[in-house]
Structures are given as C-alpha cells and as structure tokens.
Amino acid sequence: MDHKIILKALNITHKYGNNISINNISFEIIDGEIISILGPSGCGKSTLLKIISGIEKIQDGILEIDKNIMSHGAYHVPTEKRNVGLVFQDLALFPHLSIRKNIEYGISYLSNDEKKQRVREMLAFVKMEKFADTYPHLLSGGQQQRVALARSLAPLPKLLLLDEPFSGLDISLRKDLGIEIKNILKKSKMTSIFVTHDANEALMLSDKIIILNNGQMEQFDTPKNIYTKPFNSTVASFFGTINKIQNYQKLNNIFKISKLNNQRQDININIYFRPDAVTILNEINSDSSFFEGKIIDILYYGNYISVLFSISEYGTITGYFSSAENLEIGNTLKLKINENMLFVFQENE
Numbered sequence: 001m002d003h004k005i006i007l008k009a010l011n012i013t014h015k016y017g018n019n020i021s022i023n024n025i026s027f028e029i030i031d032g033e034i035i036s037i038l039g040p041s042g043c044g045k046s047t048l049l050k051i052i053s054g055i056e057k058i059q060d061g062i063l064e065i066d067k068n069i070m071s072h073g074a075y076h077v078p079t080e081k082r083n084v085g086l087v088f089q090d091l092a093l094f095p096h097l098s099i100r101k102n103i104e105y106g107i108s109y110l111s112n113d114e115k116k117q118r119v120r121e122m123l124a125f126v127k128m129e130k131f132a133d134t135y136p137h138l139l140s141g142g143q144q145q146r147v148a149l150a151r152s153l154a155p156l157p158k159l160l161l162l163d164e165p166f167s168g169l170d171i172s173l174r175k176d177l178g179i180e181i182k183n184i185l186k187k188s189k190m191t192s193i194f195v196t197h198d199a200n201e202a203l204m205l206s207d208k209i210i211i212l213n214n215g216q217m218e219q220f221d222t223p224k225n226i227y228t229k230p231f232n233s234t235v236a237s238f239f240g241t242i243n244k245i246q247n248y249q250k251l252n253n254i255f256k257i258s259k260l261n262n263q264r265q266d267i268n269i270n271i272y273f274r275p276d277a278v279t280i281l282n283e284i285n286s287d288s289s290f291f292e293g294k295i296i297d298i299l300y301y302g303n304y305i306s307v308l309f310s311i312s313e314y315g316t317i318t319g320y321f322s323s324a325e326n327l328e329i330g331n332t333l334k335l336k337i338n339e340n341m342l343f344v345f346q347e348n349e
Ligand SMILES: Nc1ncnc2c1ncn2[C@@H]1O[C@H](COP(=O)(O)OP(=O)(O)OP(=O)(O)O)[C@@H](O)[C@H]1O
Pocket: 016, 021, 039, 040, 041, 042, 043, 044, 045, 046, 047, 048, 197
C-alpha cells in the first residue's frame, strides 16, 4: 500500500532564549494516522505542537506538511497558511455565537449553500445535529469539545492538532469521549496529533506514540511496541508501576533467569518487569526457576489485586493478580517472572 507522508520533521530544534525545549527531533507521520505526544510536565509536548502549527519558530531543522516546507532556518510559513486545524484546551467556542455560527467561523470563504452543507456534515459527524441553533453555555463539556472538533474539521485541514483535548473533563466521560473522537477522526481519515500526559489515553487512542522527555524523543512507535518493547527504562516506566532489579548479576542466584545467562558480567545490567509479569507457582508445580516472596502488603483495586512481596534481603517487587486465593499478609509464596516480559537495559547507575 502506498503510504503518503503528511508530516515530516527532520532534526528540528527549538529554544526559548538559551534553553533547548525540543532537541534534534525527526519523525514522519503517514496520512490518516493518529499520533499522540506523551511525556511528563515540561518535556516539550505543547512546544512541539506549536512548532507544527507555526505558532513557534524553530532554530534548526526542516518541517514539511504535505511535501511543502513550512519551517527551515529563517523561512517560516505562518499558522493561517499551514492548512492545520487546532483544538486547544483554551481555544473555547465563541459564547455569543450559535453552534452553527461557531462552525461557520472558519469557512466564511465558502458560498452560503456550501457553508450550510458543510455545517450539516460536520454536525452529523460529531452527532450534534440537534444543537445547531443552541449556544455553547447550554452544552456539556463533552458536547462543547465535539463542537470544537467539528469547527476545526470544517475547513478540511490536512492535519489536526489537539492539545490535551480531554483534560477539562471528568475521568469516565474522558474515556468515552476519547474513543468517540478517535472514531470520528478515523471515519474522516483525518491525520491528527494530540498531546497528552495520560499514558493510558495515548495507548488507547493512537496509532503511534511519540515519547518525549526533556525535549528529546525517547521512542516513536506503536502502542504495542512502546508497551512491550520499550527502548529504555524511561519509556518502560511511563506506564504505571514497574519493578526494577538493580545490578542483576549479584542477584542471579535468586532470580534464575535463563535469558540473562549470557550477559556480560562486567557491565551494569538492570532488569525491569511490569507487575503482570509475576506469576505465583502452586505446590505441585515442578518448575525450578522460582524464587520466594513474602507478602508484605495487599491492595484491592476491584478488577485486580496488587501484592507487594519482600524478596529476602534484596528489596521488594509488586505483582498484579486476578484472584485473592492464598493471598494473605505474611504468607511466603513461590514466584516466577515471565521471561518474555522482561526488559534488560545496560545503565550507568
Ligand atoms: N513561552 C515560553 N517561554 C519560555 N519558556 C517556555 C515557554 N513555554 C514553555 N517554556 C518552557 O519550555 C519547556 C517545555 O514546555 P511545554 O509547555 O512545551 O511542556 P509540556 O510538556 O507541554 O508541559 P505540560 O504538560 O506541563 O503542559 C518547559 O521547561 C517550559 O517551562
């Protein structure tokens, strides 16, 4: 299949004064993909979105949208000429305009008939047909966000940019609206980039994720690869609790992990695994690669149980389980780590 590149970023660098906020980043986005930019507060997510939209100028590198150069050295195409749609958290709807007028706002260049037709299509897209003549303050947060999306989609942009589009909404609505908006974007084949600091949102809603940290791109990959094959411990640690076994060689006699037998002994290897990589072995299981863990805490989360084990003098690890059988504080259990779910990184400390 022919994949058309809609956005190409090549070695882009951006500074605020002398401070580097985006450091030599390159990536490509294909037509119709939904991309999320994920990272901790202050890592440069919004700045990267502002660079793509043209609100911020870059100091180095090249940015192309649909094969046209948008930023290169001093050359800079302004936002209004980039054919990008923006859904920013603070880019509220105009309160004095009806929903219809809000959507018409960006397509005033169309004839009246075309405008009517486009508004009708956009309202149908976001399932807000009934609200055309309503005013924004009469809508719920989720409905307002759907109208904001319709308003940005109306000029048929090449690329849609969304900055934390769900952050003002409560958690349950956030998930449903996120899935709904993903479906709308997929249906309209709109190439989209959204900023989030919510790892689950990024995993659930995007085709690929850009992981940013301190202005650097740590990984650009599918949610599956980011979760199961993180490039380093920074990426691995983004998605909830992670167990770290430091200086593995010293612990080899306890963890008996065959995958690591061939590791060099003179370099510092740390191993990481998520809580769902831990299994409890029962008495009759003859597997010899177990180790013992004493339960020191149990937390019930409803659909899973989080158990904290003490592993002799080597520290603690967390496991997630679906059943509470045999789980009692003070019990010592035979444990095993699923070797396929192990991340092995050479690290300095
Ligand atoms: N207008 C500005 N002038 C100077 N420094 C800025 C400006 N905007 C952002 N910064 C700095 O640039 C870095 C990246 O900021 P940015 O807003 O892109 O991060 P972010 O990942 O979107 O953060 P958050 O999740 O908190 O919104 C931060 O250190 C921030 O303090």
